[in-house]
Amino acid sequence: MLKYDAVVAGAGPAGSTAARVVATAGARVLLIEKRARVGYPVQCAEYVPALIASEVDFGEKSIALAVGTLVTFFPDGTVTSTPAPGYILNREVFDASLAEGAVKAGAELWLKATVEDLTDTSLIIRQANGRRQEVEAGVIIGADGPLSLVARTRGWPRATLAAAVQVEMALPEPMQVTRVYFDPLYRGGYAxxxxxxxxANVGVGLVSGEITPAAALTHFLRRLGWQQQNIVRRTGGLIPVAGPYQEVHRGRVLLCGDAGGFTHPVTGAGILTAILSGRLAGEAAAAYLGSGAPLATYEESWRDLLGPALARGQAGRRRWQEEWARDGAALSKLLRQTWMV
Ligand SMILES: Cc1cc2nc3c(=O)[nH]c(=O)nc-3n(C[C@H](O)[C@H](O)[C@H](O)COP(=O)(O)OP(=O)(O)OC[C@H]3O[C@@H](n4cnc5c(N)ncnc54)[C@H](O)[C@@H]3O)c2cc1C
Structure with a gap:
C-alpha cells in the first residue's frame, strides 16, 4: 500500500491551498483530482474580492477584469451602488496556478483520479488507468466540493444546496461594474x-421555488433584453448555503472549502473562503504531522477567522427562508437588511 503523510481530495482552490501548505511544511502530500484538467470546465461566476491578493499569489493571466462597484437591482425598482473592489477571474487559469503552487511546494498531483471510498486513515482511489489503489494517509483533507464524497462517507449529512445556471455571453456594450438582480421568482437567490x-457571466441561483433555475435564467435574459444567440458557453452547479458544519473535523479527516460548507450563505461566494479554510486545514494538518498538535485546532482557527461573517450570513439565510416575500416592497425591505451586511 502507498503511504503519504496527507492526502487531499479535490484540486479546487481549497484543496490546492491545503496541499501547498502541508507540503511546504515538509510533509509528503498527495493531491487527488478526478478531472483531467484542474479547473476545467469552469462552474463559476468568477468574482473575488480584491483582498484575495493578500492571501494568494496569482498572475495577471488569472484576471479577466478588475471591477470596483456592485450595482444591486431591488424588486421594488430601487437601484443601489456599493463599493465592491475585486476581480472577475479566469478561473481555469487561477485554479491551475494554485495547483501548480502545490506541486512546486512538493505535493504529488494525480489527475483523472477519483476518491471512491475511505476510512479514517486510508482511501481507495481509482486512477487514470482504471486501477484501484489503496493509499494510507496520516491526515485526510476533504476538499472535494459541494457533493463531497469524503464528507458523505465519513458520516456528515448532505449539505443544503442552491442550484445555479449560467451562460457566458457577448456583452452588447462595455461594462465595468458587477450587477445583481433580485426578483421574488428567484426564491432564496438572485441573478x-x-x-x-x-x-459576461450571466446567471441565476436559487434554493427552491416556483420555477427551475433554467426557467429563471430564460426569464432573466428576457428582462435584460439579451439574445440567446449571443451565448458562447453554458455552465452551472451547486452551492452550499447553510454555512459550515458544526464540526469540520472528525478523527483524522478535515473538511475545507465547499466540502465543509464554507461558502457565504447569502451571497454564495466561496472562492476566498475555500482558500482561507484550505490554508487553515493545511496548517492544522502540518502541526499535527510535525508535533502532534490536535487536529481540533482547525475548529478554533476557522471560527476565529471566518466565524463572525459566516454566522451573519447564516442569520440572513434563515430570514430569507422564513420571510421571502412575493410582494416587491416587502422583499426589498428584507433584502436591504440582509444583503451585503
Ligand atoms: C454557477 C456558480 C457560480 C459561482 N460564482 C461564484 C463567484 O462569483 N464567486 C465566488 O467566490 N464563488 C462562486 N461560486 C462558488 C465557488 O465556485 C466555490 O465556492 C468554490 O469553487 C469552492 O472551491 P472548492 O475548492 O471548495 O471546491 P471546488 O472548486 O468545487 O473543487 C473541488 C474539486 O474536487 C474535485 N472532486 C470532487 N469529487 C472528487 C473525488 N471523489 N475525487 C477526486 N476529486 C474530486 C472536483 O473535480 C473539483 O475539482 C459559484 C458557484 C457556482 C456553482
Whole structure:
C-alpha cells in the first residue's frame, strides 16, 4: 500500500491551498483530482474580492477584469451602488496556478483520479488507468466540493444546496461594474451579470421555488433584453448555503472549502473562503504531522477567522427562508437588511 503523510481530495482552490501548505511544511502530500484538467470546465461566476491578493499569489493571466462597484437591482425598482473592489477571474487559469503552487511546494498531483471510498486513515482511489489503489494517509483533507464524497462517507449529512445556471455571453456594450438582480421568482437567490471584457457571466441561483433555475435564467435574459444567440458557453452547479458544519473535523479527516460548507450563505461566494479554510486545514494538518498538535485546532482557527461573517450570513439565510416575500416592497425591505451586511 502507498503511504503519504496527507492526502487531499479535490484540486479546487481549497484543496490546492491545503496541499501547498502541508507540503511546504515538509510533509509528503498527495493531491487527488478526478478531472483531467484542474479547473476545467469552469462552474463559476468568477468574482473575488480584491483582498484575495493578500492571501494568494496569482498572475495577471488569472484576471479577466478588475471591477470596483456592485450595482444591486431591488424588486421594488430601487437601484443601489456599493463599493465592491475585486476581480472577475479566469478561473481555469487561477485554479491551475494554485495547483501548480502545490506541486512546486512538493505535493504529488494525480489527475483523472477519483476518491471512491475511505476510512479514517486510508482511501481507495481509482486512477487514470482504471486501477484501484489503496493509499494510507496520516491526515485526510476533504476538499472535494459541494457533493463531497469524503464528507458523505465519513458520516456528515448532505449539505443544503442552491442550484445555479449560467451562460457566458457577448456583452452588447462595455461594462465595468458587477450587477445583481433580485426578483421574488428567484426564491432564496438572485441573478447576476459579471463582466469579463467582451463577454459576461450571466446567471441565476436559487434554493427552491416556483420555477427551475433554467426557467429563471430564460426569464432573466428576457428582462435584460439579451439574445440567446449571443451565448458562447453554458455552465452551472451547486452551492452550499447553510454555512459550515458544526464540526469540520472528525478523527483524522478535515473538511475545507465547499466540502465543509464554507461558502457565504447569502451571497454564495466561496472562492476566498475555500482558500482561507484550505490554508487553515493545511496548517492544522502540518502541526499535527510535525508535533502532534490536535487536529481540533482547525475548529478554533476557522471560527476565529471566518466565524463572525459566516454566522451573519447564516442569520440572513434563515430570514430569507422564513420571510421571502412575493410582494416587491416587502422583499426589498428584507433584502436591504440582509444583503451585503
Ligand atoms: C454557477 C456558480 C457560480 C459561482 N460564482 C461564484 C463567484 O462569483 N464567486 C465566488 O467566490 N464563488 C462562486 N461560486 C462558488 C465557488 O465556485 C466555490 O465556492 C468554490 O469553487 C469552492 O472551491 P472548492 O475548492 O471548495 O471546491 P471546488 O472548486 O468545487 O473543487 C473541488 C474539486 O474536487 C474535485 N472532486 C470532487 N469529487 C472528487 C473525488 N471523489 N475525487 C477526486 N476529486 C474530486 C472536483 O473535480 C473539483 O475539482 C459559484 C458557484 C457556482 C456553482
Amino acid at each position: 447576476w451579470v459579471f463582466p469579463k471584457g467582451k463577454t
